[in-house]
Amino acid sequence: MQFKRVKRPVHGVLLLDKPFGYSSNQALQKVRWLFQAAKAGHTGSLDPMATGLLPLCLGEATKFSHFMLDADKCYRANIRLGSTTTTGDAEGEVLRTRPVEVTTEQLERVLAQFTGEIDQVPPMYSALKHDGKALYEYARAGIDIPRESRRISIYRMTLEQFEADHIQLVVECSKGTYIRTLAEDIGEALGCGAHLIGLRRLFSGHLHLRDAVTIEQLEALTLEARDNALLPVEATIQHLPALELDADSSFYLQQGQAVWKSGLTEAGPFRLYTEAGEFIGTGVQTEDGKLAPKRLLVRDH
Numbered sequence: 001m002q003f004k005r006v007k008r009p010v011h012g013v014l015l016l017d018k019p020f021g022y023s024s025n026q027a028l029q030k031v032r033w034l035f036q037a038a039k040a041g042h043t044g045s046l047d048p049m050a051t052g053l054l055p056l057c058l059g060e061a062t063k064f065s066h067f068m069l070d071a072d073k074c075y076r077a078n079i080r081l082g083s084t085t086t087t088g089d090a091e092g093e094v095l096r097t098r099p100v101e102v103t104t105e106q107l108e109r110v111l112a113q114f115t116g117e118i119d120q121v122p123p124m125y126s127a128l129k130h131d132g133k134a135l136y137e138y139a140r141a142g143i144d145i146p147r148e149s150r151r152i153s154i155y156r157m158t159l160e161q162f163e164a165d166h167i168q169l170v171v172e173c174s175k176g177t178y179i180r181t182l183a184e185d186i187g188e189a190l191g192c193g194a195h196l197i198g199l200r201r202l203f204s205g206h207l208h209l210r211d212a213v214t215i216e217q218l219e220a221l222t223l224e225a226r227d228n229a230l231l232p233v234e235a236t237i238q239h240l241p242a243l244e245l246d247a248d249s250s251f252y253l254q255q256g257q258a259v260w261k262s263g264l265t266e267a268g269p270f271r272l273y274t275e276a277g278e279f280i281g282t283g284v285q286t287e288d289g290k291l292a293p294k295r296l297l298v299r300d301h
Contacts, residue, residue, distance in 0.1 A: 006036065007036055007037065007038040008035070008036045008037060008038060009038055009059055010035050010036070010037040010038070010058045010059050010227065010230070011058060011059035011060045011061055011230075011233050012058055012059070012061055012227075012230030012231055012232060012233055012235070013055055013056070013057055013058070013061050013230060013231040013232070013233070013235040013236055014031060014035075014055070014056045014058065014213070014229065014230055014231070015053060015054075015055055015056075015207055015208075015209075015211050015212040015213065015231065016031060016053075016054045016055070016056050016212055016213065016214075016215070017051065017052060017053065017054075017209060017212040017213065017214045018046055018050070018051055018052060018053075018054040018201075019051060019214065019215060020048075020049065020050075020051050021048055021049075022048060023045070023048050024042050024044075024045035024046050024054060025042070025045075027042075027054060027056075027215070028040055028041070028042045028056055030215060031056050031215070031218065032058070034215075034218050034219065034226060035058060035223075035226055035227075036223070037058045037059065038059065039058065039059050039062060040056060040057065040058045040059075040062065041056070041057050041062040041065050042054060042055070042056050042057070042065070043055045043056070043057065043065045043066075043068035043069065043204070043236065044068060044069050044204070045127060046199075046201060047089070047180075047199070048091075049089060049090065049091055049198075049199065050199040050200065050201065051199070051200045051201075052075075052076075052199075052200040052201035052202060052209050052212075053201045053202065053203060053204055053207065053208070053209040053212055054201070054212075055068055055204060055207055055235075055236060057236065058230065059233070060233050060297045060298060061233040061234075061235070061236070063281075063295045063297075064233070064234065064236050064237050064282070064295065065236060067205075067236050067237050067239075067240075068204055068205055068207075068236050069175060070175050071175065071204050071205030071206075072155070072172065072173065072174055072175070072204075072205060073172075073173055073174075073175070073177065073201060073203070073204050074170065074171065074172045074173070074201070074202040074203045074204075075170070075171050075173075075179050075199055075200065075201050075202060076160075076168065076169070076170050076171075076198075076199070076200045076202060077168070077169045077170075077171055077179050077182075077183060077196060077198070077199050078166065078167075078168050078196070078197050078198035078199070079166070079167045079168075079169065079183045079186065079187070079194050079195070079196055079197065080165055080166060080194060080195055080196075080197045081100045081102065081165040081166070081167065081187060081190065081192050081193070081194045082097055082098055082099065082100040082165045082192050082193060082194070083095075083096065083097045083098070083193055083194075083195060084096050084184065084187065084193040084194070084195055085195045086125075087123075087125040087139075087180070087195075088123050088125065088178075088180035088181060088183065088184050088195055088196060089125075089180050089183075089195055089196040089197070089199075090195065090196065090197045090198075092125070092195070096193060097193075098191070098192045098193050099192065100164065100165045100192045101192070102190050102192060104162055106190065107159065107162060107167065107190065108159065110186055110189045110190055111157050111159060111169070111186070113189060114154055114157065114182065114185065114186060114189075115154050115155075115156065115157055116153070116154060117151060117152070117153050118151075118152060118153075118154060119149040119150065119151055119152075120149060120150055120152050120177065120178060120181055120182070120185070121147050121148075121149045121150075121181065122135070122147050122150065122178060122181065123135075123178055123180055123181050123184075124136065124138065124139035124144060124145065124147075125139050125180075128147075130145050135147075150176060152173065152174050152175075152176050152177045153173060153174040153177075154171060154172070154173050154174075154177070154182070155172040155173060155174070156170075156171075156172040157169050157170070157171050157172075158170040166197075170202070179196060179199055180195075180196045183195060183196040205236075205239065206238055206239060207235070207236070213229055232279065233279060233297065234271055234279045237269075237271055237282065238271075240268075240269055240270060240271045240282070241266070241268075241270050241271070242270065242271040242272075242273060243261065243270045243271065243272055243273070243283070243291070244273050244274070244275060244277075245259070245261070245272060245273065245274060245275070245280075245291075246275060247274070247275060249261065249291075250272075250274045250275070250280060253272070253280070253283065253291065253292075253293050253296075254280060254281075254293070254296060256293060256296075257293075258286055258290035258291060258292040258293075259290060259291050260289075260290055260291070261290070261291040264285045264289065264291065266285070267284060267285045268282070268283060268284035268285050268291075268294070269282045269283065269284050269294050270282060270283050270284070270291075272291075272293075279297065280296060280297055281293060281294065281295050281296035281297050282294040282295045282296075
C-alpha cells in the first residue's frame, strides 16, 4: 500500500546554493519535497548551467517573493573568447570561431563601454513571453522573434582573470540583465566573439550566497534542523521601512481595515509589526493618510 506524503504548513525563506544542471523549478521542487512543504515558490530563475544564490520562499513567504524580482544582482561570469554559439552559452552549438588577439588594455576599454546604463536586446533563449509562449520555445523551433532593446544598468564590472581566450568577471547589475547577452556583446566589441561558459550568482538584493546552503547539506539535516535553516517570512523585504502598531491598530488592520498611523512620510509599502515584534504583513498609505493592509499573513490554526 502506498501512503500519501503529508505536506506541512512551513513558512520562511531558504537561501539555496543552486547546483549546476538543475532548473530553478527542479531545485524548488526538490527543496519543497525535503521540507514536505505545502506551498513554495522561487524569486526569479537561474539557467540550468548557472549556480549560486536562489532564494526560495515557503508558505506565507511566497506573498513577498515578487520583491526580489526587482532587486539588483551580482554574478561571477566566465566567458570564452573567440567563438559564438546558438544560445550564447556553452549549451549551444558553435556558430563561428575567430582568432583572439586581445590585449588587457583593449579588454578594459571595452568593459568600461559596457559599464553604466546601456541598452540590451534580450536573447531568444530566455523565458520572456511572446503571445503566451516563452521565447526559448520559438528558438528551439528555429523561429526568431524581433525583440526591442531594454535599458539596464551595469553598476560595476571587475576583471578577475584574463588568460588567452578566457576572462572572468564579477558583474553587479540591475534586474533584467542577461549575462549571456553581455558576454556576446563584449565579444563583438572585441572583434572576436564570445559566449558564456559559467555563471554563479553571488547576491540578490541584500541576500548573499555566503549564507546559502546546498541540497546535499539539506539532505543531511533532520526535518527540525531544516526548519531552523529558514530565514523569517519577511527576509526578502528587509529593505522596506518597518512600522510598529499598537494592539488596536494591529487588530483592525488584520481585519482588513485601514487605520490611522501618525508620522507616515511616504506611501510605502511598509513592513508591519505588532508591539510584541510579530510580523503581520505589509501596508501602504492611502490617499487620506491612513495605513491600509497590502498583503497580510494568514496564521496556521
